[in-house]
Amino acid sequence: MKILVIGSGGREHAIIRKLKESKYNPEIFCAPGNGGIAADATCVAINAMDVEGVVKYAKEEAMDWVFVTPDDPLAAGMVDALNEAGIKTFGPKKLAAEIESSKVFSKNMMKQFGIPTASYEVFTDPIKAMEYVEKNNEFPIVIKADGLALGKGVIIAKDLQEAKDGIHEIMEDKV
Numbered sequence: 001m002k003i004l005v006i007g008s009g010g011r012e013h014a015i016i017r018k019l020k021e022s023k024y025n026p027e028i029f030c031a032p033g034n035g036g037i038a039a040d041a042t043c044v045a046i047n048a049m050d051v052e053g054v055v056k057y058a059k060e061e062a063m064d065w066v067f068v069t070p071d072d073p074l075a076a077g078m079v080d081a082l083n084e085a086g087i088k089t090f091g092p093k094k095l096a097a098e099i100e101s102s103k104v105f106s107k108n109m110m111k112q113f114g115i116p117t118a119s120y121e122v123f124t125d126p127i128k129a130m131e132y133v134e135k136n137n138e139f140p141i142v143i144k145a146d147g148l149a150l151g152k153g154v155i156i157a158k159d160l161q162e163a164k165d166g167i168h169e170i171m172e173d174k175v
Contacts, residue, residue: 001026004063005041006048006078007070008034015067016041026064031057051078058087065090075101103153104146118142126171133163145170 003019003026005012013036016028020040031054033043046053048070058066068078068091077094091097098105110117123129133141143166145153155166169175 001064002062003028003065003067004044004054004058004061005030005067005069006054006073007068008032008037008048009070011069012067013037013040015069019067029061029063048073049076051076051081054078055081055085055087058082059085063087067091071097071100102146103144122146123171126167129167129171130164133157133167134160139163143167143170 001022001024005016005019005028007030012030012033016030016037017040019026019028028041029044030037030041031044031046032048033041037043044057046057048054049072051073054066054073057063066082066087066089068074068082068089074091074097075094079089079091079093079097082089083093099109100106104122107117107120107122109115121129121132123132129143137160139160140156140158141163143155143157143163147153153170155162155170157163157166
């Protein structure tokens with residue numbers, strides 16, 4: 001059995017370690033992997049966001065399974081592309097990955113289906129966002145960017161100035 005794991009982080013390394021315990025004794029590859037992963041899998045020089053490159057490699061090397069776990073390739077539809085090519089894949093399709101890739105989508109879905117979540121407002125205008133924060137004047141307040149921010153899209157503002165700075169960083173400077 002040949003398995004390809006997409007990514008280069010601790011999550012991928014943990015998955016590889018568990019896959020190595022399989023009674024099927026799989027041959028494990030990782031794209032792109034890293035120095036630590038190289039001790040447990042064969043690293044392949046393909047960027048985790050290279051959807052076409054991953055599909056091509058998986059087909060050429062007759063991979064039995066591809067595990068896609070990083071948020072970016074999931075949001076880009078890598079699982080969809082692999083499935084369309086007839087490759088067995090573990091990971092959510094693009095539409096399902098939206099729950100992680102869009103804070104607005106997630107919060108709206110929770111609200112629609114009665115799933116408990118903190119109250120929220122969505123803004124596209126930084127001035128309106130600042131007016132909302134000033135009007136409510138409740139701290140701490142959480143300010144989140146929509147979309148993938150690799151864990152960097154959340155600010156917990158302790159006061160009005162931190163909130164204004166956070167809104168400016170996210171909405172105007174696009175940090």
